[in-house]
Amino acid sequence: MAAIDHKGVIRQFPELEWEASSGSLILSPEKVDEVVSWLKEDPAYRLDYLSCVSGVDYLEKEVKTRVRNEAGKMVFKTSLSPEKMEVVYHFYSMEKKTGPFILKQRVLSRENPVVTSLTPHYGGAELMEREVYDLFGIRFTGHPDLRRILMWEGFQHYPMRKDYVPPNDYEYEPTPHGDVLERARERREELEGQSP
Amino acid sequence: MSPVQTMPPRSYHIGKDDLGADILEVAMGPHHPSTHGVFRMDLKLDGETVVDLKPVFGYLHRNHEKIAEDITYPMSMPFTDRLDYLCGMTNNWAYALSAEKLIEIKVPERAEYIRVIVAELTRLVNHCLLIGFFVNDLGALGTPLLYALREREKILDLFEVLSGARMMVNYIRFGGVRCDPPDGWLKECQRIVDAFPAFLDEYETLLTENEIIIARAQNVGVVTREEAINFSLTGPMLRASGVNYDIRKVDRYGIYDRFDFKVPIGGHGDCYDRFMVRMLEMRQSVKILKQAIRDLPEGEIMGKAPKIFRPAPGEAYGRIEAPKGELGFYLISDGTPIPYRFKVRPPSFVNLTALRHMCLGHKVADAVIILGSIDIVLGEVDR
Numbered sequence: 001m002a003a004i005d006h007k008g009v010i011r012q013f014p015e016l017e018w019e020a021s022s023g024s025l026i027l028s029p030e031k032v033d034e035v036v037s038w039l040k041e042d043p044a045y046r047l048d049y050l051s052c053v054s055g056v057d058y059l060e061k062e063v064k065t066r067v068r069n070e071a072g073k074m075v076f077k078t079s080l081s082p083e084k085m086e087v088v089y090h091f092y093s094m095e096k097k098t099g100p101f102i103l104k105q106r107v108l109s110r111e112n113p114v115v116t117s118l119t120p121h122y123g124g125a126e127l128m129e130r131e132v133y134d135l136f137g138i139r140f141t142g143h144p145d146l147r148r149i150l151m152w153e154g155f156q157h158y159p160m161r162k163d164y165v166p167p168n169d170y171e172y173e174p175t176p177h178g179d180v181l182e183r184a185r186e187r188r189e190e191l192e193g194q195s196p
Numbered sequence: 197m198s199p200v201q202t203m204p205p206r207s208y209h210i211g212k213d214d215l216g217a218d219i220l221e222v223a224m225g226p227h228h229p230s231t232h233g234v235f236r237m238d239l240k241l242d243g244e245t246v247v248d249l250k251p252v253f254g255y256l257h258r259n260h261e262k263i264a265e266d267i268t269y270p271m272s273m274p275f276t277d278r279l280d281y282l283c284g285m286t287n288n289w290a291y292a293l294s295a296e297k298l299i300e301i302k303v304p305e306r307a308e309y310i311r312v313i314v315a316e317l318t319r320l321v322n323h324c325l326l327i328g329f330f331v332n333d334l335g336a337l338g339t340p341l342l343y344a345l346r347e348r349e350k351i352l353d354l355f356e357v358l359s360g361a362r363m364m365v366n367y368i369r370f371g372g373v374r375c376d377p378p379d380g381w382l383k384e385c386q387r388i389v390d391a392f393p394a395f396l397d398e399y400e401t402l403l404t405e406n407e408i409i410i411a412r413a414q415n416v417g418v419v420t421r422e423e424a425i426n427f428s429l430t431g432p433m434l435r436a437s438g439v440n441y442d443i444r445k446v447d448r449y450g451i452y453d454r455f456d457f458k459v460p461i462g463g464h465g466d467c468y469d470r471f472m473v474r475m476l477e478m479r480q481s482v483k484i485l486k487q488a489i490r491d492l493p494e495g496e497i498m499g500k501a502p503k504i505f506r507p508a509p510g511e512a513y514g515r516i517e518a519p520k521g522e523l524g525f526y527l528i529s530d531g532t533p534i535p536y537r538f539k540v541r542p543p544s545f546v547n548l549t550a551l552r553h554m555c556l557g558h559k560v561a562d563a564v565i566i567l568g569s570i571d572i573v574l575g576e577v578d579r
Contacts, residue, residue: 049425051515051522052513052524052526052541054526054537054541090513090541094441097441097446122426123423123549123553124427124429124549126549127545128546131545135261150253150257150259150578151254151257164262166262
């Protein structure tokens, strides 16, 4: 499987960011449709097959990196990596038998993440994006049928988010047994306090 | 906007014309013999013709991905058996392949060959079961299914001797396989593989030119070449539509470049082609198996895998040609022994995208065989 060179797309869209550590192209929201349809049609790329759509959730956290200070000694420097959510698309080309090519849509807010849907270009994105919406709560503008898919309608949380706390009352049934009810009530209050 | 989007209120009088010919809504499933598990199709029918269809699933959802993000990498291996519970071996291999991309581990020659053998045996198991249930859906009740199950059972016995379990094999490890085949296993495997074409011949004589199968399956649920690519179909579904794309040939993962085999391609993209592509694929699997058993070298079965699997920060996407299509695992490591993100790309979940498109305009009875020809397993769709 031949790897895909990213220089062509950067030449075409110089304002796009190439993330070398993961080998992926970061899409800016206003450019999504243009870039994706270009990648699909351009004879050098022909990314006609969308293989995988994944959501990723990053909480705000401290990162320690080793740097050299003025005295020339290696020290740990603490910096804050911001919270963000990503939707990762893995593309392949069935025509040219090349791939993968990774595109990422990034949102710097976990409150109300909205990205652009790729369903107008790739019909296969429909169920996969619905799954990302269901488990991460990332909304896709332009998606024809954005509903929950694996969890049931009426479920309030997004279970794949990193700060989701699973309930401890899986077997909960409304019975008069006081302590089970009490535990379930406490946990529900706790969950409601932190729900997005 | 509330986090949960609700369905619009249902109208029971969607009159199509002035005569008031109403649309009938049918919830087919979740407990229905032809949906192969707990799966529901919300159909809208005009007479017997399907005018709209919505697949509804999630009844087996246990959030496999969330579980995997709480435990270490090797601990997820037995859970992958439960994804597509008919093809434990290929699930194991796909996961091992992605993990081996995070940490470079050299897989010994013998282990590579054993992996190919068990993966191709799994393909035989899966396709046997599929064609058995497919003709069962078409009305050939019982007998052909039991013929297929008989052959499958022989291979499952092989798996039981090899790994201790018929289906939940948990056999492949990062960097190799768990144990060497016991004495006599290869001989028995060779015997079953040699006898397999006779079963295929018998099956084809009985079924492939059967008038009812041709009448029911040809030109039903057609997906064209362009549509198949656009819907991200993979596996036999894609190749029945005439796209020559087999990950064994494209990626050449493992040692598949050493074997001589062909990729069967269909021309019409209908249910009959999907059935036939799988029949022909089984013959190719037999061909691979014969070569692999012949060439199996002696030697180690486990590479030098680290005691504690702790990859450097980074990400990897590994995919294999599972019997149902492309099975991929997307792993993100943050430098700890626990995956930061563990994502499964299940083939039958994605193949379901095309279900609505294939069923529109056909009869309800055809929706049953179209669903059967997709080859879904709900353990994998729902995860």
